[in-house]
Amino acid sequence: MTEKRPTYLSGDERLDDLARMVLELTSEVWVLKDRTMVLEHLLAAKGTLAEAEIDQFQPAAELAAVLRREREALLARVLGALLPSDDRVKSALSR
Amino acid sequence: MMDVALGQRSRAALQFLGSAQGYAGGTLQPAAAAVYEQAVPEPPLDLDSRRASVESVLADCAEWQMDRLVTRWVAEEIYVRALPAVEEIRPRVEKWLEVGESPVSLELNPDREAPAYWEGGFHLTPGGWDGHDLMGTAIHELVFAYVLTPGGVGAVRTGQNLNDQRAKAAREAYRDEYRNIAELGSSTGRFTVRLHQAYPQARITGVELGASALRHGRAYLTEQGVPARLVQAAAEDTGLPDASFDLVAMYTLIHEVPVTASAQIFAEAFRLLEPGGDLLIGEIAPTDQHSAFRAVVLDWETENRGEPYAREAMSMDAVAMLREAGFTEIESYGLDGVHPWVTRARKPQA
Ligand SMILES: C[S@@+](CC[C@H](N)C(=O)[O-])C[C@H]1O[C@@H](n2cnc3c(N)ncnc32)[C@H](O)[C@@H]1O
Numbered sequence: 001m002t003e004k005r006p007t008y009l010s011g012d013e014r015l016d017d018l019a020r021m022v023l024e025l026t027s028e029v030w031v032l033k034d035r036t037m038v039l040e041h042l043l044a045a046k047g048t049l050a051e052a053e054i055d056q057f058q059p060a061a062e063l064a065a066v067l068r069r070e071r072e073a074l075l076a077r078v079l080g081a082l083l084p085s086d087d088r089v090k091s092a093l094s095r
Numbered sequence: 096m097m098d099v100a101l102g103q104r105s106r107a108a109l110q111f112l113g114s115a116q117g118y119a120g121g122t123l124q125p126a127a128a129a130v131y132e133q134a135v136p137e138p139p140l141d142l143d144s145r146r147a148s149v150e151s152v153l154a155d156c157a158e159w160q161m162d163r164l165v166t167r168w169v170a171e172e173i174y175v176r177a178l179p180a181v182e183e184i185r186p187r188v189e190k191w192l193e194v195g196e197s198p199v200s201l202e203l204n205p206d207r208e209a210p211a212y213w214e215g216g217f218h219l220t221p222g223g224w225d226g227h228d229l230m231g232t233a234i235h236e237l238v239f240a241y242v243l244t245p246g247g248v249g250a251v252r253t254g255q256n257l258n259d260q261r262a263k264a265a266r267e268a269y270r271d272e273y274r275n276i277a278e279l280g281s282s283t284g285r286f287t288v289r290l291h292q293a294y295p296q297a298r299i300t301g302v303e304l305g306a307s308a309l310r311h312g313r314a315y316l317t318e319q320g321v322p323a324r325l326v327q328a329a330a331e332d333t334g335l336p337d338a339s340f341d342l343v344a345m346y347t348l349i350h351e352v353p354v355t356a357s358a359q360i361f362a363e364a365f366r367l368l369e370p371g372g373d374l375l376i377g378e379i380a381p382t383d384q385h386s387a388f389r390a391v392v393l394d395w396e397t398e399n400r401g402e403p404y405a406r407e408a409m410s411m412d413a414v415a416m417l418r419e420a421g422f423t424e425i426e427s428y429g430l431d432g433v434h435p436w437v438t439r440a441r442k443p444q445a
Contacts, residue, residue, distance in 0.1 A: 005167075006398060008163045008164035019161075019164055026111075034107035034110075038103060
């Protein structure tokens with residue numbers, strides 16, 4: 001489409017762009033979530049995993065530490081996106 | 096039905112669009128309507144004033160703005176997702192489209208002159224109706240099955256079923272039986288099937304400009320057991336003989352064409368009908384049949400969802416135009432409220 005798009009949110013094209021990105025990301029989250037649910041269903045159907053096993057699972061120390069590192073890294077990337085790039089480079093290298 | 100099973104990603108991504116549209120049409124839009132109706136209990140009557148009124152009253156309404164953005168986004172995103180999805184299953188689709196012996200004939204006419212407005216395209220479809228060789232399949236199967244089924248776009252409200260609407264409209268012609276039906280703008284045959292179910296004795300000729308829609312339609316009608324003759328031609332100049340049909344029918348064709356073309360299509364329908372023959376039109380209801388808010392939502396499609404002629408079509412006086420074309424016994428009314436809007440008429444006996 002070469003035609004200029006109309007704007008919808010307070011007449012601000014950049015805001016529209018952001019909302020499109022949020023929609024696209026939500027869609028991507030959905031695709032992944034759909035996939036995870038299919039995966040769990042198949043694992044349960046094939047007897048590899050009991051239905052409640054994932055919900056009841058308690059990560060032991062080692063896995064808990066890995067999950068925590070990943071969680072913090074994600075937050076640092078997302079919330080840290082507003083920091084100056086030097087800081088972001090430093091933070092990226094420190095992981 | 097053709098097997099349209101898609102890979103997980105394409106399936107989930109297309110279903111997401113359907114649900115996003117369902118939410119916008121089912122939650123955001125009614126919320127915006129309530130805000131508007133409360134603020135303006137007695138809205139203006141003509142379309143331009145209605146548009147101005149809704150725009151100014153809802154200028155800061157988050158639900159309204161987001162509903163419109165989501166509707167637009169889904170309309171754009173449909174092709175971004177459905178065309179790669181149809182490519183993914185291309186071998187299966189091509190095999191399905193290869194119909195051998197069949198009671199459905201197809202006369203393609205690649206040299207036909209399509210009207211300029213048709214070449215210009217609709218519905219934000221990249222490259223127009225024939226912008227992709229499997230566009231007919233992508234829209235008819237994938238978009239209908241995964242995106243449009245929850246409703247919430249245009250005249251089809253969230254939760255309404257667009258096939259039931261076609262079935263009801265098909266039964267609205269004056270008589271219970273017909274022998275020879277011409278359907279104009281038949282696309283992939285969705286309404287053709289309903290005409291066949293309503294009038295099983297009739298021979299049906301479908302007239303459509305889009306080659307990919309016709310190709311898909313031939314396979315679909317064959318599978319549905321609906322014998323038909325499909326012809327690639329313009330509805331305003333079908334090339335079919337005078338007085339050779341006892342019913343001419345069309346479903347959601349008129350809002351896709353300029354008013355001048357509609358007048359030509361009505362004249363062509365008159366020419367095709369034998370004396371005493373009937374006309375049946377299923378469409379989006381005229382502007383004055385809707386609430387102010389609803390009329391603006393439908394009118395919005397003109398500039399925002401690739402329906403360049405929706406505004407003029409909804410504002411035209413179809414009844415007067417049909418009278419002008421020579422029709423009599425003209426009746427115009429809504430089913431289930433206002434959608435679909437049925438107009439039926441008769442060509443007088445000599
Ligand atoms: C919204 S679709 C409706 C299709 C079908 N009647 C149904 O109920 O699903 C409109 C169709 O009309 C076709 N069309 C538009 N202008 C036309 C014209 N002047 N002559 C023939 N077909 C036309 C388009 O290619 C498209 O397939």
